Amino acid sequence: MREDLLRKLEQRLGRVHAKQRLGIETDHEAQLFGQGLTFFHLENWYSVHSVIRNALRLTGLYGRGRRNAERIVLRHNDVWFKELPPHFDGFTLLHISDMHADMNEAAMRHLVELVADLRYDVCVLTGDFRGKTFGPFEATLDSVSRVRAHLKGPVYGVLGNHDTIQMVPGLEAMGIRMLLNESEAIRRDSQQIYIAGIDDAHFFRVDNIEKAASQIPDGEFSILLSHTPEIYRQAAHADFNLILSGHTHGGQICLPGSIPITLESVLPRRMGSGAWQYHDMKGYTSVGAGSSVVAVRFNCPPEITLHHLRRG
Numbered sequence: 001m002r003e004d005l006l007r008k009l010e011q012r013l014g015r016v017h018a019k020q021r022l023g024i025e026t027d028h029e030a031q032l033f034g035q036g037l038t039f040f041h042l043e044n045w046y047s048v049h050s051v052i053r054n055a056l057r058l059t060g061l062y063g064r065g066r067r068n069a070e071r072i073v074l075r076h077n078d079v080w081f082k083e084l085p086p087h088f089d090g091f092t093l094l095h096i097s098d099m100h101a102d103m104n105e106a107a108m109r110h111l112v113e114l115v116a117d118l119r120y121d122v123c124v125l126t127g128d129f130r131g132k133t134f135g136p137f138e139a140t141l142d143s144v145s146r147v148r149a150h151l152k153g154p155v156y157g158v159l160g161n162h163d164t165i166q167m168v169p170g171l172e173a174m175g176i177r178m179l180l181n182e183s184e185a186i187r188r189d190s191q192q193i194y195i196a197g198i199d200d201a202h203f204f205r206v207d208n209i210e211k212a213a214s215q216i217p218d219g220e221f222s223i224l225l226s227h228t229p230e231i232y233r234q235a236a237h238a239d240f241n242l243i244l245s246g247h248t249h250g251g252q253i254c255l256p257g258s259i260p261i262t263l264e265s266v267l268p269r270r271m272g273s274g275a276w277q278y279h280d281m282k283g284y285t286s287v288g289a290g291s292s293v294v295a296v297r298f299n300c301p302p303e304i305t306l307h308h309l310r311r312g
Contacts, residue, residue: 008169091193101290156195156225157177183214210238225245242283
């Protein structure tokens with residue numbers, strides 16, 4: 001199975017990328033605590049997860065945090081571009097990030113209820129489909145498939161640092177077009193915009209913006225999907241108009257006023273959640289629909305976002 005997957009990935013992504021991704025995953029699986037940037041990282045140090053849960057129970061906050069994590073909110077983000085083709089004025093993207101779908105069934109049920117009646121043109125998923133960073137992923141695919149059944153129109157996705165590339169066949173079998181340093185054109189009559197996606201730039205570091213943008217003609221309107229916003233400089237200088245990302249969870253456990261204690265990303269805090277701009281590129285960092293490490297949230301409700309593209 002692994003050799004067959006490697007051959008298919010080599011044909012699509014290139015030999016080096018496929019071998020790098022699978023090789024780093026194998027190394028990571030062999031070291032329960034991770035390696036490199038994530039050595040002794042809370043996401044991988046699973047004995048600490050129970051300590052956090054028990055500490056919250058002792059303070060009486062665990063139940064409240066769980067309920068907070070289930071209450072996904074819908075946000076709207078109007079984004080204005082003078083470069084947007086006229087036929088795409090009002091084009092709407094549903095943005096869902098960091099589902100960690102196997103960690104909180106109640107949150108995923110609420111997500112299904114939220115998306116059922118929404119109107120949008122395409123849906124984009126910016127990574128971290130599963131809860132753990134290693135091990136089996138069948139439960140993740142089952143949970144994602146239940147959400148996918150209620151999503152309309154084309155659905156595009158990228159992998160996050162929690163995801164294995166071995167999930168790609170299963171995700172695409174349910175109708176999610178995974179963009180692994182790739183791009184696609186979306187056409188309306190004689191006009192088009194481009195959606196590109198890069199592989200994880202946070203832990204695996206197999207992102208390749210140059211390859212993702214190679215099929216986008218100069219001057220065309222383009223959107224980049226990246227699990228992490230950490231590559232904002234590269235994306236801006238590659239002339240993307242908009243970058244959609246997640247990864248930070250907005251801090252997940254925040255001080256009053258949604259002030260994050262930590263973002264787990266190397267970037268300015270103003271880019272840690274919501275809308276922002278860098279040079280001529282607009283950006284949006286979703287705080288995510290799910291939760292990581294422990295399925296609790298404080299002062300940082302989970303979200304999905306409708307991005308409305310406006311010409312002007």
